[in-house]
Amino acid sequence: MHTPSVIYEDDYILALNKPAGWVVNDSDTAKGNPTLQDWISENFNFEISNSKELRSGIVHRLDKPTSGVILVAKTSDVFFALQKQFADREIEKVYVALVHGKLKDTEGSINQKIGRLPWNRVRFGVFEGGREALTNYKVLSSNSDYSFLELYPKTGRTHQLRVHLKHIGHPIVGDHLYAGKKLYKEDIQKFSGLMLHAKEISFTHPITKERMRLEAPLAEDFKLP
Secondary structure, three states, X not given: OOOOEEEEEOOOEEEEEEOOOOEXXXXXXXXXXXXXXXXXXXXXXXXXXXXXXXXXXXXXXXXXXXXXXXXXXXXXXXXXXXXXXXXXXXXXXXXXXXXXXXXXXXXEEEEOOEEEEOOEEEEEEEOOOXXXXXXXXXXXXXOOOXXXXXXXXXXXXXXXXXXXXXXXXXXXXXXXXXXXXXXXXXXXHHOOOOOEEEEEEEEEOOOOOOEEEEEXXXXXXXXXX
């Protein structure tokens, strides 16, 4: 399994490329999986690198099977400042995904409410009682079987991209929760896992006030087959 790599570092912020298969926060549900929080505690020594309360500075989350950029704050002030930017939707994220099928439109929006399914607490779905969720997308390339997309989530709901793409009939390749058993079985013969990657993050540096854009490189197999 790959280990995390540093994309950017200064006195206040650390940005990492999280490999697929790593759990972000150390918790009971980690169940023996490697966690980013433990890795930071073991490899770095900054003000909050060992803070359980502030998750070793990790400001936000990615699902375990999703790879890509994660922001880590080195001080408590920066941690809370970045969290506020997330809450105020001042942080912009760009993902890439390989999905099943060829999309009808080259770009579009999915504006569907999302909530946890009452009959399955692990999964989320689109339903009226859910929370507002908006995803914009653009098709970068496609063939008859797959499309390679850039995704721009405007909200940050759990499993948002996975649920929205499933809802429009184009589940993400390698998605064990939402692609369906038959597709997933076929996917794992050809692909290494969930084909979803957090490619870019843009934010305002809490200290310098500079607008920053950081990018996490894609894995080798992340392309249209």
